[in-house]
Amino acid sequence: MxxxxxxxxxxxxxxxxxxxxxxxxxxxxxxxxxxxxxxxxxxxxxxxxxxxxxxxxxxxxxxxxxxxxxxxxxxxxxxxxxxxxxxxxxxxxxxxxxxxxxxxxxxxxxxxxxxxxxxxxxxxxxxxxxxxxxxxxxxxxxxxxxxxxxxxxxxxxxxxxxxxxxxxxxxxxASQPFVLPVKEQGQWKGTFQVYDVNQEYVGDAEVVMDYQPTSLTTADVQVKVTGAIEKEYSYSRTRVNNSHSYSGDGKGSMYGNGRSYGRYLWSVQHLHGEAFKIRSRDAIIDDENSICSIWQIYKSGKEALTAFGVLEWTETEQVLKAQYVK
Missing domain, CATH: 2.40.128.20 (Calycin beta-barrel core domain)
Incomplete structure (x- = not known):
C-alpha cells in the first residue's frame, strides 16, 4: 500500500x-x-x-x-x-x-x-x-x-x-559506441545536483572538464569541481575497443578503468594519494556530445555522495590534423 x-x-x-x-x-x-x-x-x-x-x-x-x-x-x-x-x-x-x-x-x-x-x-x-x-x-x-x-x-x-x-x-x-571527440579539443561544463547518503540534497556542484586528444584513442583530461564538492584532478584516458582506462603521474591523478555498452560507459576511478573514488555512469544523450553523468562518490571506502547532471560540450579547435612528410 x-x-x-x-x-x-x-x-x-x-x-x-x-x-x-x-x-x-x-x-x-x-x-x-x-x-x-x-x-x-x-x-x-x-x-x-x-x-x-x-x-x-x-x-x-x-x-x-x-x-x-x-x-x-x-x-x-x-x-x-x-x-x-x-x-x-x-x-x-x-x-x-x-x-x-x-x-x-x-x-x-x-x-x-x-x-x-x-x-x-x-x-x-x-x-x-x-x-x-x-x-x-x-x-x-x-x-x-x-x-x-x-x-x-x-x-x-x-x-x-x-x-x-x-x-x-x-x-x-542506440548501438553507437561511447567515443568522445577524436580530433577536437574542447570543454564539457555543467551543474550537478549533489545528495548525501541520507538522500538529502546538499547543494550544486559546478563541473568543468578540459579535454585534449593526444591520439585517435587517447586524451588528456583536467577536471575541476566546485561548490557542494571541491575537487581537482587529472588523468590520461585510453580506449581500446569498448574498454577504457585512466592513468596519471601520481598525486592528483585518477587511475581506473571502465567498459562501455553502446552510448553508455561504466567506470571506477581512484584518486592517487586519497581514500576517494568515483563510480560513474556516463551516457552520450544527443548528437552534440552532451553527457549525462551519475557519480557515486566514496570516501574511506564508504558511500558519501551521489551527484548527477548533464555536461554540455563546447569545441575549441581541431588539434589532430593532417600530417605530411617533406
Missing amino acids: STNKPSNFQQAITGEWHGLPSVFDADGNHTGFNKVSRASVFEGDRTTYWMETNFMNSGELRNRFDLPNCRFEFGVIDSDQDRVYCGPDFVGAGRPFGMLVDSNYYSPGWNCDLKTVNLVLPERGIQVYSSLLYEGETLVSVFNGIYKVTQDHDTNPDTQAMISDFLDGERQR
Whole structure:
C-alpha cells in the first residue's frame, strides 16, 4: 500500500514513457532492442507499475528475456525514501535522489538480479535509463536507452507521430559506441545536483572538464569541481575497443578503468594519494556530445555522495590534423 500522496519522484514520472532500449551481451556486443512502453500509475492509495515489451533479439538472450504476451505489472510501495517493488515481476527496491532512482531488484522471469539507474531530465522531457543484469556477481546482459514521456499518446496523432520519429532516431543512435571527440579539443561544463547518503540534497556542484586528444584513442583530461564538492584532478584516458582506462603521474591523478555498452560507459576511478573514488555512469544523450553523468562518490571506502547532471560540450579547435612528410 502507499500513502495518500504520491512521492516527489512518482509525480515527476507521471505519464507514459516510450523507449527502444538496446540489448548488449556481457562483452558489449549489441544484439538488438527491447521496444518498451511503461508507466507508474498512482490511483487511490496504490501505485502500480506496468510495462509492455517487444524483445527484438535472437539467440540466447531472446530465449532468456522474451516473455511473449506477458504484460509486466507489479505493485510499488511509493515513498521519497524507498520505492519497494512487490512482484510478481520484480522484487526489490529503489532509492530516490531527487529525479534519480538507483534500484536493485530481482526478476524471477529472467532469473536476473538487476542494478538499474533512471534519471529524469525534466527540461528535456526524457529519462536516461540503464540496467546491468547479473547472476550473482556475473554480468549476463546490459539494457540501456532513452525514454520520452507523453500524456496523450493514445488519443493524439501528433504525439504518436512524434514518438515514432523519436524511436526511429533511437534505432539509429542506440548501438553507437561511447567515443568522445577524436580530433577536437574542447570543454564539457555543467551543474550537478549533489545528495548525501541520507538522500538529502546538499547543494550544486559546478563541473568543468578540459579535454585534449593526444591520439585517435587517447586524451588528456583536467577536471575541476566546485561548490557542494571541491575537487581537482587529472588523468590520461585510453580506449581500446569498448574498454577504457585512466592513468596519471601520481598525486592528483585518477587511475581506473571502465567498459562501455553502446552510448553508455561504466567506470571506477581512484584518486592517487586519497581514500576517494568515483563510480560513474556516463551516457552520450544527443548528437552534440552532451553527457549525462551519475557519480557515486566514496570516501574511506564508504558511500558519501551521489551527484548527477548533464555536461554540455563546447569545441575549441581541431588539434589532430593532417600530417605530411617533406
